[in-house]
Amino acid sequence: MASIRQLDPIVASRIAAGEVVERPSSVLRELLDNAIDANATKITVYVEDGGIKNLTVIDNGSGMSADDLELACSSHATSKVRTLEDLFNLKTLGFRGEALSSIAACSRLTINSNGNRITVDNGIQGKVVPGSIESGTSVTMEGLFDNIPARKLFLKRPQSELAECRKTFIEKALGFEDIEFILIADGELKCHFEKTDKTGRAIQVMSLDRSFAGAQPIKMSYEGDNLSLFAVSSDPATYKRDRTQIKILVNNRIIDSFQFVQAITNAYSAALPGGAFPFFYLFIDDNPSLVDFNIHPTKRECKLRNQSQIYGAITSMIRKALISKTYDTDERTVPQTLQFEPESPAPSPAHEAQTPKPYAEQTGEPRPSYGQSRRTTEAKPFDPSWFENAKAILERGKTQTEPLRPAVEVSTTKVIPEYRYVGQVFDTFLMVELDEKLMFIDQHALHERILFDEIKALKDVQRLIVPYQFEVERSVDDYLQENSVLYSDFGIELTRKEPLLWEMASMPAACRKNEDKIVSFIQTQTGDIETMQKDLFAIIACHSAIKAGDRLDPVTANELVRKCFRLDRMVCPHGRDFTFSISKEELYRQVGRLV
Numbered sequence: 045m046a047s048i049r050q051l052d053p054i055v056a057s058r059i060a061a062g063e064v065v066e067r068p069s070s071v072l073r074e075l076l077d078n079a080i081d082a083n084a085t086k087i088t089v090y091v092e093d094g095g096i097k098n099l100t101v102i103d104n105g106s107g108m109s110a111d112d113l114e115l116a117c118s119s120h121a122t123s124k125v126r127t128l129e130d131l132f133n134l135k136t137l138g139f140r141g142e143a144l145s146s147i148a149a150c151s152r153l154t155i156n157s158n159g160n161r162i163t164v165d166n167g168i169q170g171k172v173v174p175g176s177i178e179s180g181t182s183v184t185m186e187g188l189f190d191n192i193p194a195r196k197l198f199l200k201r202p203q204s205e206l207a208e209c210r211k212t213f214i215e216k217a218l219g220f221e222d223i224e225f226i227l228i229a230d231g232e233l234k235c236h237f238e239k240t241d242k243t244g245r246a247i248q249v250m251s252l253d254r255s256f257a258g259a260q261p262i263k264m265s266y267e268g269d270n271l272s273l274f275a276v277s278s279d280p281a282t283y284k285r286d287r288t289q290i291k292i293l294v295n296n297r298i299i300d301s302f303q304f305v306q307a308i309t310n311a312y313s314a315a316l317p318g319g320a321f322p323f324f325y326l327f328i329d330d331n332p333s334l335v336d337f338n339i340h341p342t343k344r345e346c347k348l349r350n351q352s353q354i355y356g357a358i359t360s361m362i363r364k365a366l367i368s369k370t371y372d373t374d375e376r377t378v379p380q381t382l383q384f385e386p387e388s389p390a391p392s393p394a395h396e397a398q399t400p401k402p403y404a405e406q407t408g409e410p411r412p413s414y415g416q417s418r419r420t421t422e423a424k425p426f427d428p429s430w431f432e433n434a435k436a437i438l439e440r441g442k443t444q445t446e447p448l449r450p451a452v453e454v455s456t457t458k459v460i461p462e463y464r465y466v467g468q469v470f471d472t473f474l475m476v477e478l479d480e481k482l483m484f485i486d487q488h489a490l491h492e493r494i495l496f497d498e499i500k501a502l503k504d505v506q507r508l509i510v511p512y513q514f515e516v517e518r519s520v521d522d523y524l525q526e527n528s529v530l531y532s533d534f535g536i537e538l539t540r541k542e543p544l545l546w547e548m549a550s551m552p553a554a555c556r557k558n559e560d561k562i563v564s565f566i567q568t569q570t571g572d573i574e575t576m577q578k579d580l581f582a583i584i585a586c587h588s589a590i591k592a593g594d595r596l597d598p599v600t601a602n603e604l605v606r607k608c609f610r611l612d613r614m615v616c617p618h619g620r621d622f623t624f625s626i627s628k629e630e631l632y633r634q635v636g637r638l639v
């Protein structure tokens with residue numbers, strides 16, 4: 045057996061670099077963090093070929109001395125953290141002292157700062173020499189992964205890498221409104237954010253999305269112990285079909301937080317039609333001692349010691365802003381608890397901000413009708429997409445899409461017991477009396493299972509008017525070249541347009557409006573076919589199913605119950621038992637009555 049040896053320092057540094065540096069956008073994130081930590085007020089980014097060829101960040105911040113320049117690219121070299129205590133009370137974006145050394149390990153890095161210059165070429169450091177920038181810093185990375193072909197394979201096409209860089213750039217700019225940000229790609233100005241205030245920056249960023257045009261931004265805030273929240277959102281008439289415009293920043297850093305996104309969408313559910321999501325930028329200012337970003341190299345995740353306090357604060361802030369307001373076309377008024385800001389820099393007269401006005405008057409544009417007459421916060425929203433999906437399946441044969449195979453009823457031979465549908469409780473469970481027991485059925489899990497079985501049997505296919513193009517990584521590209529036929533078995537027609545670029549021309553009809561979910565599923569699959577297919581259908585079913593909290597009319601509920609009794613086993617596509625029964629005997633015993 046081979047004996048243990050210490051790794052060559054260059055090999056070791058490349059391994060470590062893999063954690064921080066994944067693609068040009070991860071380099072950009074680190075360089076922007078450094079410029080921000082150096083108190084820059086203006087940051088300019090130049091990108092060529094999506095950053096694969098080169099990427100430069102120039103800032104007018106404090107810069108570094110010649111001595112610091114010499115140290116900056118060694119690992120664990122930082123000016124930001126000295127003691128363990130500092131680590132638990134961070135005020136800077138950087139703290140690991142690993143970014144520059146990691147980038148320098150897998151590219152050619154040149155830093156110009158305060159009159160000096162140093163170059164580190166794939167881990168080999170040169171001498172400090174006179175440089176070209178008098179004050180501030182310019183950092184250039186060239187030839188990312190040129191010496192690590194295996195990593196280079198994972199890069200996408202320059203266009204997509206540029207899109208990732210742009211996303212990172214925008215997310216950083218969102219957290220630091222008092223800095224001017226400029227992005228130039230292949231000689232072309234792509235984004236320019238002037239200095240402004242928090243609301244102004246949020247609006248600058250939201251306005252990059254075309255569907256925000258004509259929207260009325262809303263501000264809301266919350267103050268609590270150790271915590272303050274501030275949010276800018278769209279008015280309820282402006283919304284997205286996905287969650288891409290819900291952004292959460294903790295202490296100016298964008299994070300991925302499933303829980304907080306849930307808190308936002310739940311609190312909004314009464315104000316928006318089903319399947320719609322707001323533009324919502326949430327800025328959480330939390331006591332740094334309660335926040336730990338040191339759990340993931342890319343710092344997209346953090347541990348928050350007051351997570352549940354924040355969750356509650358988000359919910360109550362949004363509810364308060366939306367409370368008891370109706371959003372019907374005829375009598376919707378601007379909630380008085382909300383303040384409106386003009387979309388353009390032109391200030392609106394102060395009195396206008398407080399005068400309640402109909403929405404239509406605010407924007408001068410007709411408001412979309414949600415297909416329902418009146419909706420208040422008490423009535424649960426009616427989700428048109430699940431209804432459409434459910435109807436398409438329940439009324440099979442009458443749909444416009446044509447089944448590839450004759451429809452098969454699930455377990456048609458099964459004898460259905462005598463039962464009586466009693467009603468819906470908590471907008472979540474269907475209650476059924478049968479034989480000598482009372483049964484509760486989880487409506488979401490049941491519908492999910494029904495869709496799962498029916499989609500599998502029906503194979504209704506919908507052709508996309510505009511085929512959906514998407515990119516994949518090398519491993520998925522290889523997988524799809526071998527296995528794309530298996531997708532076509534399920535109505536998903538995939539064609540390879542060029543290396544790493546695929547196109548989806550059709551998909552199961554039940555996935556209508558869920559194209560992006562299907563595509564992101566395809567983009568991550570390289571595993572065994574059976575699991576792939578099972579997961580795919582579970583995903584489709586889960587997204588189209590009636591949710592917990594949807595109030596059902598008795599006809600729909602009865603239909604669901606009828607189908608429930610036709611199942612062989614009452615388990616959801618993930619295998620979870622979704623019913624609970626209590627016997628008549630037990631019920632009697634609980635109240636001390638003899639059966």
Ligand SMILES: Nc1ncnc2c1ncn2[C@@H]1O[C@H](COP(=O)(O)OP(=O)(O)O)[C@@H](O)[C@H]1O
Pocket residue numbers: 074078079082103105106107108112116117121122123124137138139140141142143144145181
């Ligand atoms: N743009 C910059 N301006 C001034 N100093 C910088 C800049 N970039 C890096 N530095 C210095 O180099 C050090 C190392 O940077 P880095 O490897 O990113 O680690 P970290 O940011 O975690 O400290 C920083 O602590 C800082 O002192």
Ligand SMILES: [Mg+2]
Pocket residue numbers: 074077078137138139141143144
């Ligand atoms: Mg750093």
